[in-house]
Amino acid sequence: MGRYVARRLLQLIPVFIGTTFLIYLLVWALPGDPFAGKCGERPCPESFVAVMREKFNMDDPLFIQYGKYLLNLLQGDFGETFSGTSVGTLISNAYPVTIRLALIALLFEALIGVIAGILTGLRGRGFMDNLVLVSTLFLIAIPTFVTGYLVQTVFGLQLGWIAPTVSGNASWGELLAPGFVLASVSMAYVARLTRTSIAENKRADFVRTAVAKGQPQHRVVGVHLLRNSAIPVVTFLGTDLGALMGGAIVTEGIFNINGIGGLVFRSIARQEGTTVTGVVVLLVIVYLVMNLLVDLLYAVLDPRIRYD
Known part of the structure; x- marks a missing residue:
């Protein structure tokens, strides 16, 4: 290893x-x-x-x-903007907010998407399966800015359950609604991916062998079926963290979040190449690190994979 x-x-x-x-x-x-x-x-x-x-x-x-x-x-120097502001300072002020937002979105993906995929994959065709397929197709078809506007209008302005905009502190609680909006499309893909993987592996020989040995249902699903089915899902979730951070421009704009998305948008409009380059370089680092962690998780999920 x-x-x-x-x-x-x-x-x-x-x-x-x-x-x-x-x-x-x-x-x-x-x-x-x-x-x-x-x-x-x-x-x-x-x-x-x-x-x-x-x-x-x-x-x-x-x-x-x-x-x-x-x-x-x-040497840790990201350069300066044309106005003389340190790019490192701009990133350090905006990056923590976007990281919290992306982590909340990733948590929504993992919980809701995986649970929905497991339920539909195990039960097969039926009401729940049709409901999840229609719901995920609905989320995939609707653009993120429409979902964000609906959540902001209905739950923020009409019902008053959430704040329509996020404050400057951007606490974890305030980022729940924007995190759900950011995760909506990816959550649908995770649910469909989990459903397909579960449906394929539940007919595999190792699952039939575990059932034939008389192992309990929860052990067959949790140890044998779920671990082997989680590899493509973990791959998607691992690589999606960088995509969530880089693709948060629309969500941050709707909820007035001062994060990386807004920083990149303003920098592109002002042709501040140093800032754009610095932000994207950090996203590249996130992609590379997450890709390495995902590869290492393969050996944990599937005992047949060994790194010698």
Whole structure:
């Protein structure tokens, strides 16, 4: 196991360099003048533009720019915005909120999606199965901004059960409704994925053998069936954490959450390439770490998998 982890960590290095370079290339190769509108209605003086281009290494070849950025990144320096604000400070203020929101959404996915998938997968066709299939199809078909608007209007403005917007502190309780909205589409996919996996594995030989040995139903389902069926679900949940954090722009906008989504949206509108690059680099790190953890969980869920 130790050798496998060390090998995987070494494999993450070229993946990290390759993905961050592509991100840097796509962000800084966008057409347009990044200094347009930075000096009000008048164009910025040439002296100011020259100083800013030198500060952000914009006159260097792209490979040299990326090399300097990567060296600073390895030292924990995410750079500065055009206004002189530290990108690291912006991220440290916005990232904890988005992490809490994504974790709540992931919890909704795991609980509701997996439970619904298990119930329908074990019982087969019937009222519950049809109800879950129709409900998940309904969630998948409706855009997230529509779901968020309905939850905000019905439960926030009409019934008064939740706050229509989230305060600056963004406590765990305030993020429950936005977390459910953020998780709605992925929750539907988890339910369908769990249902399909349970339905396939309950006819497998190892399940029939466990039943033939007279093992209790809860042990057959919990130990044999569920563990083997959880591998594709765990894969989806592990990789979905980064997607939830990166895709929270709409949800954060609806509930007025000051998180990563709003930060990225404002940075794109202002052509703040340093901020966009820093946020996406952190999302890449989340994806890589979660992918490694998911691979390690495979050996826990399925005893046939061994990392020698």
